[in-house]
Amino acid sequence: MRTYGLIIIGDEILRGKRQDRHLAKFIEILGARGLHLSWAEYLGDERPRLIETFKRTLASNDVVFSCGGIGVTPDDHTRQAAASAAGVPLELNPDAEREIRARMAELGEPVTPARLELGTVPAGSRIIPNPFNRIPGFSYRDHHFLPGFPQMAWPMAQWVLDTYYADDFRQGMEAEAAILVWDGLEGRMLELMRKTEADFPGITVFSLPNLGSETMRRHVELGVRGEPSRVAEAIEALKAGVAALGYGFDIKT
Incomplete structure (x- = not known):
């Protein structure tokens, strides 16, 4: 049976500017499906440490959820770290591009290079739909990268579980x-x-x-x-x- 892990990323949590809400919610989300976390880690916005961590977890057979750092501001390093750890380049995912363009059309906003950068993910990734604002997360193998915002991350995590891991639900009861x-x-x-x-x-x-x-x-x-x-x-x-x-x-x- 697969085991599940959680990585929570952000200086704002480690420096006390925000209180983490992900850990308790992921315990609840998994528990409702008869699953549980085997481990959880908190990491700051440090690209070398993120790369080191993702190299280790990608080498495991764990299903890993990672929350935070998938934006394009200077303190967001998750997409780059995941690509580096996997040894693949970043590329603009066509499904992500479609969602971003659709969202900008809804808002009447231009599609800028910075906005399309939100859709650059490790080559070979799949997108995770975002029901809040259509800016997707991404999955690389059994690693699932989500925004730090709870209102986005939690339904996206549930979608991942129900889409890819339903076979585990009864096994984990x-x-x-x-x-x-x-x-x-x-x-x-x-x-x-x-x-x-x-x-x-x-x-x-x-x-x-x-x-x-x-x-x-x-x-x-x-x-x-x-x-x-x-x-x-x-x-x-x-x-x-x-x-x-x-x-x-x-x-x-």
């Missing part, structure tokens, strides 16, 4: 169940966690310690996620193991 182990210590439950993963292939055990607050006792959220058919069995095994250790627990709702 997973369930999750958890208990709250009151006053639990992860160290005492470590062997139980390892045994549960060994006994239930396809299941991942997770633990999230919580130091407690005025309204809730100290606890560990202990749970399992993975193949739906195995989650119910695995959580019962965890419950039995936690009880054997003398801990009280409640089902996390």
